[in-house]
Amino acid sequence: MTGGSQLTPTGTEARYEVFHTDCAARDVVDHVTSRWGIWVLICLRRSDLRFFELRESIQGISEKMLAQSLRALVADGLVWRRVEPTTPPQVTYGLTEFGRDVGEPLTELFDRITRRLAD
Template sequence: MSVQSVTGGAPAPLPSPVRLGDVLDPDCPSRVILDHLTSKWGVLVLIVLRGRTVRFGELRRSIGIVSERMLAQTLRVLEADGFVARKEFPVVPLHVEYSLTPLGEGAAEKVHALVDWVQSNQFVAAE
């Protein structure tokens, strides 16, 4: 059994005891990715970056109360997972832009649908 690699290359083999899609298995690698995508700040980063390229400051202002440190950490994790692309321009002061990779756009689409559902049902769920 294999899973598509994050870089879009050939499928990478899964560890032998783990089955694809077995997120209930504590050793399933999907759990780590789900944790990153569905974290408080991860969801908001995906929503803001969906279909856009933005600088760090604009991203932070769009999200609101996130600290610089937490936003930078979230971006690093999502970049390492292959969801966020970081483009650095060699100017002073440093100019960095963030956007979603094709994989990130796909994930953002799914997260956006979940956010829409939550917002549509927030009063129903509270009753």
């Protein structure tokens, strides 16, 4: 066990055992696929947004849930956060390279779903 995460060597690289409860990758998957995490990632694929712009874009999300989701996604390295030293502070969020990589199949999934619903 390495740092609480289950790693299994497979060939030349080690892989996480995502079905193990101590797996770090499992936490990231939980945050990405949470009720609001997935919407935040899809929304930020279009452009970097300020907190209130995200809140307005994702209908039904409360400020508390948006803040919690963003905090988790920032901690996981999927989203970056920039604070402008103004009064009041302007906080902007965007996707990291990792976040773009993870968000791409999510966007494809929703594109496929919406194309099917149109039929």
